Amino acid sequence: MSVECFVTGGSGFVGQHLLAHLTTAGHKTWVLMRSPENIERLREQVGQLGGNPALVHAVEGDISRDGLGLSDAGRQCVSTVSVVFHLAAQFSWGLTMERARAVNVQGALNVARLAANQRIRLLMVGGFMLQNLGHLASIGVDNDCPENTKWPAVYGRVGGYEGSKLEAHFAVIRYMQQVGADYTIVHPATVCGHSQSGHILKGQPLAELIRNLAQGRFKAIPGSARHWLPLVSVDYLVRMITCVAFDPTMANRQVLALYEDTPNLQGMLEQMARTLQVKAPRRHVSIALLRWFLMIPGLASRLAISAESLDFIQTQRFDMTDSKQLERKYQFSHPDMVRTLEMTVRYANGHLGN
Ligand SMILES: NC(=O)c1ccc[n+]([C@@H]2O[C@H](COP(=O)([O-])OP(=O)(O)OC[C@H]3O[C@@H](n4cnc5c(N)ncnc54)[C@H](OP(=O)(O)O)[C@@H]3O)[C@@H](O)[C@H]2O)c1
Structure with missing residues (x-):
């Protein structure tokens, strides 16, 4: 239907x-588009990705504005929707706490209010670090009683992007529980390109990593042999998002979209380097030492690495029971991730001006 x-x-x-x-x-x-004049370009892109452009319509607005900045006509357009998918975020390193909060926290709450007022499901996209409870505790997030978290200190430790994604998560759940409205949250790993085409956009964390490797900027592997950067293909992620968004049993629940057999970072870099025909780094450098180096003025931009990105390289393994159950229920699975990563590297190298 x-x-x-x-x-x-x-x-x-x-x-x-x-x-x-x-x-x-x-x-x-x-x-929802801040620049609705770009709708034709977006439709074209949707068509190239195999969708039906005729079914895509723009509504002008901005999540950081009250009521999403919708006009009366815009509100009317969205009054008949059945599900709100909230993916918008200011996604970059070096954001100030004020800016990150205005878009990623207040923005998420503005979207949640719209879904709650219309009594429809909010599907929100979080991030896999929200399921890394050891990490949350280590940066000062009180997972049992999030209102006790001192958020400015958390932002100080992990930066604007991650801090605001964490704060938004807890703020939205609290709000939806207070008003008795339904939410479902999907937590993706770092997103890899499409398994068939390798399609990925410039600026994505994985595309940046591929560019750094191609340009010979990776002199050492951050972390130890236990460190990994979990991946998920964009097609698996979208399948998971759409399955759970319409599933009544997934009301007020969260699920991970993550390929648990992603190799360690060394293995992943070796695989990408083979495709790029460049040398993979062999030596490891501790993350604490790398963070220290990155404080030297100018080094972070010369190496094109942000200290904020290092948090996502970690040793935690995750409980994938719920994700596997959903895979069985809806009969889907991860694509061949060795090939997907290879396709992504080829796409990034060939199309994104690496
Ligand atoms: N990609 C990953 O590896 C990854 C991993 C874990 C979680 N996530 C989460 O997944 C979601 C989608 O990520 P993505 O990689 O697709 O992000 P993306 O490519 O950076 O896209 C961000 C989107 O948010 C919109 N946006 C930003 N500020 C806005 C505002 N004030 N009002 C309205 N729209 C605004 C942008 O619209 P414009 O076109 O107007 O700029 C754009 O459509 C995000 O919530 C991200 O935190 C991503």
């Missing part, structure tokens, strides 16, 4: 693939 959907962040990497998936399934989709 086709329904109407509302998507924030539809022009972003995951959002474009989500639009392609939703419209292929026949769902008419309203996309």
Whole structure:
């Protein structure tokens, strides 16, 4: 059965693939856009990704504004949707706490209010570090009683992007529980390109990592042999998002979208280096030491690494029971990730001006 959907962040990497998936399934989709004049370009992109561009419609707005800055006509357009997909985020390193909070925390709450007022499901995209409870405790997040968390100190430790994603997560859950509204949260690992085409956008963390490796900037492997950067393909992620968004049993639940057999960082870099035909780094450097080096003025930009990105390289393994259950229920699985990573490296190298 086709329904109407509302998507924030539809022009972003995951959002474009989500639009392609939703419209292929026949769902008419309203996309919140700060620059609605770009709708034709977005439709073209959705068509190239295999979706139905005719079912994609723009609504002008900005998540950081009250009521998402929707006009009366915009509000009318989204009044008949069945699900709100919230993907929009200011996704970059070096954000100030004020800026990150205004978009990623207040913005998420503004989207949550719209879903709650219309009594429809909010599907929110979080991040896999929210399931790394040891990490949360180590940076001062009180997972049992999040209101006790001293957020400015957390932002000081992990930076604006991660701090605001964590704060938004707890703030939205609290709000939705207070008003008795439904949410479902999907936590992706670092997102890899599409398994068939390798399609990925410039600026994505994995695309940046590929560029650094191609340009010979990777002199050593951050962390130890136990460190890994979990990946998920964008097509698996979008499949997981759309399955759980419409599943009544997934109300008020969270799930990981993560390929647990992602190799350690060394193995991943070796595989990418083979595809790029460059040398892979062999020596390890401790993350604490690397962080220290990155404080030397100018070094972070010369190496094109931000200390904020290092948190995502970690040793935690995750409980994938719920994700596997959903894979069985909806009959999907991770694509061949060796090939997917190879396709992504080829796409990034060939299309993104590496
Ligand atoms: N990619 C990953 O590796 C990864 C991993 C874990 C979690 N996530 C999460 O997944 C979600 C999607 O990520 P992505 O990689 O697709 O992000 P992305 O490519 O950076 O796209 C971000 C989207 O957010 C929109 N946006 C930013 N600020 C906005 C505002 N004030 N009002 C309305 N829209 C705004 C952008 O619209 P414009 O076109 O107007 O700029 C764009 O569509 C994010 O929540 C991210 O935190 C991503």
